[in-house]
Amino acid sequence: MGHGKVVNVSDALSVIKDGDVVAISGFNLSTAPEYLILELFEQYKKTGHPNNLFIISDTLPAVADRGLDKVFGELYQDKDQKFIRGTLMPFIGWSPALMKMTLENRIEVYSFAIGTTSYWFREVASNRPGLLSKVGIGTFLDPRIDGGASNEIAKEKKTCKVDVLTINGEEWLLYQAPTPDVTLIRGTTADEDGNISMEEEGIYGTVLNMAQAAKALPNQGKVICQVKYVARKDTIPTREVIVPAPLIDYVVVAPDAEKYHKISGSYVYDPRLAGHVKAKKTKELEELLPAPNQIRDRIAAGRILIEVMKTAAKLKKPLFGNLGIGIPVYASWLAGELGLSNLLALTVEPGPIGGIALVGPDFGVAISPQAIIPMPDMFTNYEGGIIDFAALGFMEIDSKGNLNPSYSSTKVSGPGGFPVISSGSPRTFFAGGFTAGKFDIDAAKGKLIIKSDGNILKFNEKIVKIVFSGPQAVKAKKEILYVTERAVFGLNENGLILKEIAPGVDLEKDILAKMNFKPQIANKLETMPECLFHPSLDPLKEHIDDILEEAGLI
Structure with missing residues (x-):
């Protein structure tokens, strides 16, 4: 069984039972426990168990043909698959197979917004009924329209649901979903007690709150963490511990970082993405920002x-903001070309502030950010x-x-x-x-x-x-x-x-x-x-x- 909480992958995954709700961290491949995901699927293929799982993620632990997309690619071919009964995924665009399964009504699929789902873990970890928010009123997230259900089977089953509440005469939405029985997360290093650091990750994502959500009453579950390294007891500096040992049940070491533990879609590890070094601005770096070809x-x-x-002129200060994908990304390129980047502190959804935000399968991390927050x-x-x-x-x-x-x-x-x-x-x-x-x-x-x-x-x-x-x-x-x-x-x-x-x-x-x-x-x-x-x-x-x-x- 190894040292303390450090165990082999089959022993760790054996705690997942048929019908469980499994939370899995991951913004594309950043913080995605890819080894745990693929080994869990291998276990199902060999034994038929665990089956009938409901998967919840803070975003989507996948890029094309990696992580959950690799799993859904195989599930799509198996018309009688029993592995996954449904998902709550804020974004499924990196998984064409999951999109097809959604449209064909093969499994329940729900999509709350990323921020809603991410913060929902924090709320249910505090033993609250769900997340109360004004986000979504008058949109497809409103239960008077779709309630966040992405297909007909989801509308019928309502495993995840949204209710309208009136507080002080104002409408609010209450987002609810089943709490996790088991959470799969990722860090960089674990000590023998199970303290987790994230020094070679490009984001913190929601890993701490997802672990807490599995541990909260009344349904206290298990937390399994994938790491690159194991350190001796008490050797991770205190301030570098992101998920403390009491929240961790099992630690599994990924055998191959290139195969299972990439910082983003294209990079295994890069100190500029992990916030360890600030790269000097060069033409080569600036060319990473997409330029419009039209x-x-x-x-x-x-x-x-x-x-x-x-x-900026009206507020008389540099601006704190967000540029989305598509044409807005070109505004960032233009700001660089015109020497205006110093007037913008731009954010990336999973946590980086400043720097050069990457796109495509690397979206979510940034080169040389000034800060990274959960x-x-x-x-x-x-x-x-x-x-x-x-x-x-x-x-x-x-x-x-x-x-x-x-x-x-x-x-x-x-x-x-x-x-x-x-x-x-x-x-x-x-x-x-x-x-x-x-x-x-x-x-x-x-x-x-x-x-x-x-x-x-x-x-x-x-x-x-x-x-x-x-x-x-x-x-x-x-x-x-x-x-x-x-x-x-x-x-x-x-x-x-x-x-x-x-x-x-x-x-x-x-x-x-x-x-x-x-x-x-x-x-x-x-x-x-x-x-x-x-x-x-x-x-x-x-x-x-x-x-x-x-x-x-x-």
């Missing part, structure tokens, strides 16, 4: 950056409106300003962090192309040139799924902007209102004819800044410098 996307990103810098605490910054702004992508918008960032009839990726960030931030700037499909759009001499347009309309009277509620944002007096390469919309009590159009476009032909509803139009319709519509970035830099100089920020 001028259409650069225009929208530039308009977002102008709005962000106007906010994921529930990061989402407190979002839900509490502690950040100054958020810029997020969109797929569809309706006349009320409701928004769908990622769902289609064939894609159920889950909401990710979007509902918490968009509803909590005091200012949210959404960005996307005005249409979708094949297009040919250019800009020159301060004007937008639409040679051919996308044939898929994105401004629709009915959208596939409401993930952001326009009416709730108006009620909460949030500052909302919807930015595209040819039009900028605001939001008021009557819904979407057109405020700016690009120079060179025709209001009727290029905007209103490409919408499935007629928006309100501002009495004084402005022109988008001409500095956005040049091949060179120099006019944009001059425009932003003028804004900042007037505020005394440069």
Whole structure:
């Protein structure tokens, strides 16, 4: 059985019984106990046990063909699989097989927001009934719509559910799910007593709270931790212990870090990602930020950056914020190109603040962050409106300003962090192309040139799924902007209102004819800044410098 709590993998996993609720940490591969996940599945394949499991994660412990996606890839081929009966996963976009199983109604699938699920572990660990939040009112998370259920079997079974409560005349949502019988987490080093440190991890994620959730009354369960190393008793420095020994039942050493214990999708370990060294800024590092390959996307990103810098000028300080995937990421690239990065302290959902946030399978970690905090605490910054702004992508918008960032009839990726960030931030700037499909759009001499347009309309009277509620944002007096390469919309009590159009476009032909509803139009319709519509970035830099100089920020 090894030293103390350090045991072989089969002994540790033997505590998981048929029908158990199993919590598994992991934001993509960061903090994902991949060895435990794959060995648990191997045990099922050999013996048929444990079966009928319900899996809950703080995000999704997977990237393509790794972790849980590898498991679901095999389960999808087995029409009679009995391994997993259902999941609560805030994001399933990295697992095409799980998305297919969701659409085919093969298992129960629920998707609360990442911040909701992450903080839910903290709440149930405190023996509270669930998480009370305003996030999700008026969206698919609202029980009057889908209650976070991603398919019909989930709507019917309600293993995870959301209730509407009224407190002091205001509506709140109570998020509930079954508490874990067993939690699988990951750290870097365990001592022989079971104290866990995380020095070679890129995030802390939710591992401490997930361990606590399994240990809370009335259903005290087991916690198994995957590590790289075992240290002698009492040799991990006190302040480096993230999960103390009393919360740990078993420790399992991953036999191969490359195979089972990567800091992110592409890296086994990197001191810049773990916060051990601050890398010198180089052109090579800056090139890790995705640059737009379409001028259409650069225009929208530039308009977002102008709005962000106007906010910095108004508040007279550098901004604390979040840039989502899609066009908003290009705003970060633009800020670097224009020498404005020092005015932005940008966050990544699972915990890094500052640095260069990575994308794709490495999303979740950052090179040389100035700080790394636990994921529930990061989402407190979002839900509490502690950040100054958020810029997020969109797929569809309706006349009320409701928004769908990622769902289609064939894609159920889950909401990710979007509902918490968009509803909590005091200012949210959404960005996307005005249409979708094949297009040919250019800009020159301060004007937008639409040679051919996308044939898929994105401004629709009915959208596939409401993930952001326009009416709730108006009620909460949030500052909302919807930015595209040819039009900028605001939001008021009557819904979407057109405020700016690009120079060179025709209001009727290029905007209103490409919408499935007629928006309100501002009495004084402005022109988008001409500095956005040049091949060179120099006019944009001059425009932003003028804004900042007037505020005394440069």
